Amino acid sequence: MQPVGDITIASAFNGPPSSGNGGYAAGVLSRLFEAPHIVRISAPIPLDTALAVTRQDDKLVATSGGMPILTARPGGVTLTPPAPPSMEAAQEAGQNPTYFGAGGVSTCFVCGRNRKEGEGLHIHCGRLGDKLEAAAVWTPHANFDDGHGHVRPEYVWAALDCPGGFALPEIETTYLLGEMVAAQHRPVPTGAPVIIHAWHEWSKGRKHFAGTALYAADGTLLAQADTLWIELTPEQTGNLVS
Known part of the structure; x- marks a missing residue:
């Protein structure tokens, strides 16, 4: 495991009342990678808590107390958006x-x-x-x-x-x-x-x-x-x- 840094999701960015919004947290983690990555949310995202981010093979893993919270693996979007509504x-x-x-x-x-x-x-x-x-x-x-x-x-x-x-x-x-x-x-x-x-x-x-x-x-x-x-x-x- 190679330490990369840490991220913190402030309480202002909650989804459910006591955990972080998944999209926002994934976006914060995205600052740490350049190529497209798919972010998995494995557990409720702690608020106002530093999550240690490490590189494990080709993945970035954000943990709290040793528990994986967010895992980013290489991969991009697969869907072709339909025509938008007016x-x-x-x-x-x-x-x-x-x-x-x-x-x-x-x-x-x-x-x-x-x-x-x-x-x-x-x-x-x-x-x-x-x-x-x-x-x-x-x-x-x-x-x-x-x-x-x-x-x-x-x-x-x-x-x-x-x-x-x-x-x-x-x-x-x-x-x-x-x-x-x-x-x-x-x-x-x-x-x-x-x-x-x-x-x-x-x-x-x-x-x-x-x-x-x-x-x-x-x-x-x-x-x-x-x-x-x-x-x-x-x-x-x-x-x-x-």
Whole structure:
């Protein structure tokens, strides 16, 4: 094992109330690799706790107390995003948002509603008709700017996380992100509306695979992600701190 450094997920970036948002944490870890990597989340992500990152063969592993929390292995996106919805259709979908467990009225950094403006991404997706697709329009706040008019990469990863959950089959079921890989094709501007589109690819048992994408108003693909979700059992759901 070769020490690489450490990462810390501040409490402001929670998903479930007592653990880090998976997409954001994966984005923070992505600072430490150059080629595309798939990030697996093996355990709840501790907040305000330094995670030691080591290189193990071709993987980067972030641990807490010796327990693997995040593991990044080489690999890129596999999905080809479908044509995006129009800005109008995405706006309409977002006005009737669905919930998928960690969303709704939660404090999740990405999709929670109990956040002040600029303290969360406020991405609230709704279904596109009767399809297993979801969409919204998101205007990134200046607080998430990289200093050059664009959204910082870790916030792009975060924005590509939760929308996938809104496209899953059972909207009243609790899902948590299990794996994610993202690709950013162009800078995502702050202060300008972007279209968020998510779609369900397949389900097998308690595993569900979805794609997400961010588009400029003219339909230009800005970023995309493959997301693997794990459906929680009722017992696991009950263990989440509300």
